[in-house]
Amino acid sequence: MLATLLAVAVGMGVYLVHSVSWHRQDELRQRWTECRNASLLADEAASAFVDRYVALFTGVARIPAVRSHDAAASGDYFRQLEQSFPEAENIAATGKDGCFFASAKPLSVPPQCISGKEFFQRVAKGAPLAVMQPHQGPITGEMVTGVVVPLTGDSGEFNGLVGASIHFSALSARWDELAASVKPSLVVYGQSGQVNYATGPFAGLLGKAVREQAPSLLEVDAKGDFPSVRFEGLEYLAGVLESRSSGLTILALMPRQVGVLGYFRDHPETPWMVSCIAILLAMAGYLQWKHRTWERALTTSEHRFRMILEHSPAGIGVYEAVSGRCVAANRTMADLMGGTLEELRRQNFRDLASWRNSGLLALSERVLSSGEPSRMDIGMTSNFGKEVMIDCLLARIEADSVLYLLLIIADISEKTRMQEIMVQTEKMMSLGGLAAGMAHEINNPLSGILQNAQVLANRLENDTPVNRAAAFESGCELETVWSYLRRRDAYALLRGIRDSAKRAAVTVSNMLEFSRKTSGEKTFTDLNGLLDRALELSLNDYDLKKKYDFRKVLVEKDYDTSLPPVPCTANQVEQVVLNLLKNAAQAMKCCTEGVAPSRLALRTRLDGEYVRIEVEDNGPGMPEDVRKRVFEPFFSTKPPGEGTGLGLSVSYYIITSNHKGTFEVVSKPGQGTTFIIRLPLGDDGSKTTTF
Template sequence: MSWVSNIERGIADTLFVPPYKDLVLHVEYLDSKRYHSEEHYARVKELLKSKFDKLNLSLILSSDNNAFDFLVSNRDELFPGVPVVFCGVNNFSKTQLDTVSDFTGVAEIMSSRDTVAEILRQLPDTKKIFVINDYLKTGRAWEATLRRNLEPFSESVAIEYNENLSIEELRNKIHSMPKGSVVLLGVYYSDRDGVYITYEKLGSLLTKDSPVPVYCLLRFNLRDGVVGGKVISGYHQGVMMSEVARRVLSGEKADDIPVVKVGANIFMFDWQALKKYGIPADSLPDESVVLNEPFSFYDEYCYLVWGTCAVFAAMAILVIVLGKNLIALRRVRSELQHSELKYRSIYDNAQEGIYQTSVDGRVLAVNDAFVSIFGYDSREEVVATLDNVATKLYYNESDRDVLLNAMRTEGKLSGFELKMKRKNGEVVWITVNARKTIGQDGAVIFEGSVVDITSRKLNEQRIIQSEKMMSVGGLAAGMAHEINNPLAVIISSVQSLQRRLTRETSHNVAAAEECGVPFPAIMEYIERRNCSKLMNGMYEAGMRAATIVRGMLSFSRKSESKFVPNDLGNLMRSALGLVVNDYDFRRNYDFRKIKIIEDFDAEDLTVACDVTEIQQVFLNLLKNGAEAMGEKIYPEGEGPCFILRGYRLGDLAVMEIEDNGPGMDKELCNRIMEPFFTTKSASRGTGLGLSISYFIITDRHHGVMEVFSELGQGTRFAIKLPLYEKIDSYEI
């Protein structure tokens, strides 16, 4: 029934909201309109008892008289202690709750008196009102209430109540009523023959095409030509019952909440029925609801009509204002064009690279300086190529994360120095400045500038390396001087021991005899115990250490950057003297185990050079080669080997350093002398050794440094310097 479904809709809209949105609702229909015998109620009682015997309920909601009476009689047995909130109870009296506790709710108070008063006001010629209710329990309760409520009108109009007729008989009676009669429809669900039809359909069946006006007291009967009345709404009954239920669920006792007796009723009429019986709509009570009223654009959209007029008026004013602004806009546009040309010139001619990128790393725009710094051919190529700067522009992708973090936290980044990649893969040092802003499409973008600081970084590294070499040289000089003194004592002491223990001098013989030992016996003991061999080894080791110390002193001696004549072969041998004792178990090489083959031309290889710098180059190449060979696994019978060649080539002196290490591919050969490029791990190299060596040979000594290599075939470095006789001045 729509009455019941409307009550349920009111419950859903009012009760099942926070904090009670998770309540579980169990719905049971008595179906007592069709089945109302004692046996039926007994069966329902047994069914409910079996279903809810083990279930703890918080609250019971009840709709209409039959359910209310059933709970009054059986609640304490079926649901002991569970509070009840009811609605839709007609002819309610407080005495009905005398035998029960924890009952409260909403009484169904019909507005029959207000409806009949409105009938007599609208239709003053009314002589008789025919009231229709069925003979079920609810219908009888309604008739009793109507009789009490309409008693005051009995002197001014005849009020007749229907007998227990069949549907067909009742319909015929309505259609035979004379003029001046009015039908007031109450509740009708079943006739005397037990024919059951829903309230809505049966009401329509009785009153459709009625020759006299029909009024009603329930909202669902307002259809099929019924005029209307002050009607009861099932939805509002459900809403009011739910409001009381929320109070009970929140902790209030049901007995402390008075039963609500003011119904949620409202005057409601059908426009077509009003027109049929000549009842003006403007004569209805205030706040009446009129259904099916013809559409009136102005009445429905009066605010829109006036709003549209206001808009047109505003637009007229706006046209005038825009006309004035247009003149000013033209002047501003001219100024903007001049400003745009000025800033475009700055943008295009800036020495710094200027860029815009999206948050996900796509390059959106760059200037010509940016294109030049990274070796691209055009701005369009940069935008098309760099769709992910993290992988295609940044040397270390983690640097991109540093920038993104700065943008998230501060919105800008200044002076961030990092390594990036040019188009050809060459590494450059860059200073990045960036800030977060909003693009033309409203999206967040990053914009800023980049500056190529590779030369500065290289100079910084050179200065650091120079200072490091000076520090190491000073330390080496101090250590050499300190070592020289005990070393001289050791060597002189070994020489004295050799003279006193191995030479049969008069002093040695006399001292031996004084001790009671013949000197030949002492010499025989020394020979048998190999003491002479040990002393010779000590002497040779001391002399070798002295040679190393002299080399360290020579290398660490402060240079005045004065070029003097020196033979490349001698410089190479001097470098070998320094490096020959070098080994490092962590790098898997020992220079003493490397075979050295010298192939120096007999001709003079004298060049004008800075001795320390050339030795630095030779040492760097020898150590790099030794480390590379330490990583190669040689076949049995082979081992690491250096071939050192010195020869003339025209006006040049050439020194070649060739190893039989793992070699390099062509791409590696092309990049091996770039600044900061290294094949070693971060803890083993900075990538500056060969680049500094290249600088020393090419810039400082106006020579040539070349590398030749193949994978698996070793590597050969060739250093070519002008011969001494071709140089006029050597002071730099």
């Protein structure tokens, strides 16, 4: 019943639409035919206008006085002729050189010769006549056109031309009569593009350049069999004709929009058909109401489930227990597994190596057999080869007597990594405190060594009465003691003890300075000295000494000694520089050993309102895609286990956020790497202390 009602309604609707379309096409055909006929009639009016003057001047060209270029006689004749043709602005004749020899009216406006005019050249080359394009007349200043015919000599050769400038109003009067009797509007423009005649909604274009004011009139669109143009947002049927007699372009235009009122007027049965269609559709809608209600509820439920599935931050997949085929999954699941949704839905989970190797397959089979849900953290390799740590929840579900495996996974790689980093950070903090305590304990014996070495030097090297008395009591001269000590290199050994103790004291001092907790308070700091301390710390770094000997590196210091003290948190900036030195050492160790001498350059410069620090190495450099990401958290180019990817990101935060400076990197493959730090000289408002 429902199908029958819909079929009848559709059939009646198709008939109605087809009938309206046929009516519209017929109306368009009639309108375009009127446009075409109107343009033809306009051209006929122009042709009759031109033919009248061609016949006149063909006769004038045969008059002996005109043929012989008798200026006086020709001028008198032209003035008499002008009396019979008041629409003529002027009548004149030229020789074959284009210069006027006779005119009904004086030619006070140059040029006196017209050999350069296009219409003159056309007639000189053999054209039987020429029609001048509408232009401003030189005598009256009104719009004129013109008709000229050739003068011939006794042998028929070109010997000049004769014709008249005619007021354009004489031609437009003919078109006015035509426009009053036809429906289309008329637009006429010449080769220059200026509109010379326009009626209806196009009257405002009169005297204007059509290319500037209405360029769409030049773009005729041949839609089907009815050429059209657009004007002021409306579409018009266009009958276009380029007049061969006058050289003008004539457009006859009617609106393309066809209303349906005419169709209803010509087809009185249409309202009845529309009513029948409405009744049939209402009945069909009533019959489907309950069905659509249930369908809508089902669609809403399915849409809700689909939205939850697609927007879930966890990966969700549903697999058939028997076939292993994926029947539903979201994009997060596809991203974690490494692939697209289409690829994921074509896969059988029992065939995936990543499931077998990670133990996920065995866990899935256990859940399917036991029916008990299970949750576990599993490390696996995605189809793209990416190592990920995932939190898996598996459960067996049943729908329509079919068993399915539900898998919900979440990427906890970053969480696991952060936990490892936090543990390592706690270790480093404990190690820093232990190192500080050890440094304090080492300081005491170092002080004793340095003090006793100094006392020993005073007693063995200085010529004092006390020293001489002690030597005399021992049964020898002081000079003898000095001679013995020199022969046994005792003084050199003593200096070695003092130098070694001093170096140990400097190392302990640097360790204490670097491990000391910072309060964030800025101090005016000598950056050159700060760089030296960071370099000395790197020379004593056990990890660096174990992997790369800094003694093999040529360190170039290019410091600006005139730099003013810079307000900064010295420990933080020293941490940044030490991190850069470590990175440079590892880069040169990996890629320049045995190829080129390793070179490290440290520079400081005054850069406007900033102080610039440059750390440059001659390592392998970085490609552009790596250079853009070096400051991203957790991005590292080091082998697994050797870097967290946080060093440069923390350094970037220290410089840009804590110190309001800038941090840049310049690098190209094979050309080394330069890190550029700029620290402002001005105080940014934070507390600053001067030491």
